[in-house]
Amino acid sequence: MTDQFSRKDRDRIRAASFEAASKNRLKDKQISIGVQLPKEIRDARKPLYDVMRRAQENGQRAKFNGPTLYINGSPYKATMDHQ
Known part of the structure; x- marks a missing residue:
């Protein structure tokens, strides 16, 4: 699944994905966040x-x-x- 976000949202979401709690939650659900x-x-x-x-x-x-x-x-x- 691919979603598109504005640059402002993308930067905020990516920054949050590096926080320890978010990182573990995303890893457990096998979700990754990257930049195309x-x-x-x-x-x-x-x-x-x-x-x-x-x-x-x-x-x-x-x-x-x-x-x-x-x-x-x-x-x-x-x-x-x-x-």
Whole structure:
């Protein structure tokens, strides 16, 4: 289920979701609150999810910051053998 809120409401709801009592209640009900990223960022990340999973399986730290994938703190640059 997806609901949309105004920016003001969204910020208030997200801040409340980080409070200990709310966090546990939401976790028990298996509810998460997140921000939907712009389509450009989602599209840029899509081909990198497999690279991220492989890096994590090999014990490396992998995370996204915006559209960029970072592996062990360095931005990932696609090479021909990883595409």
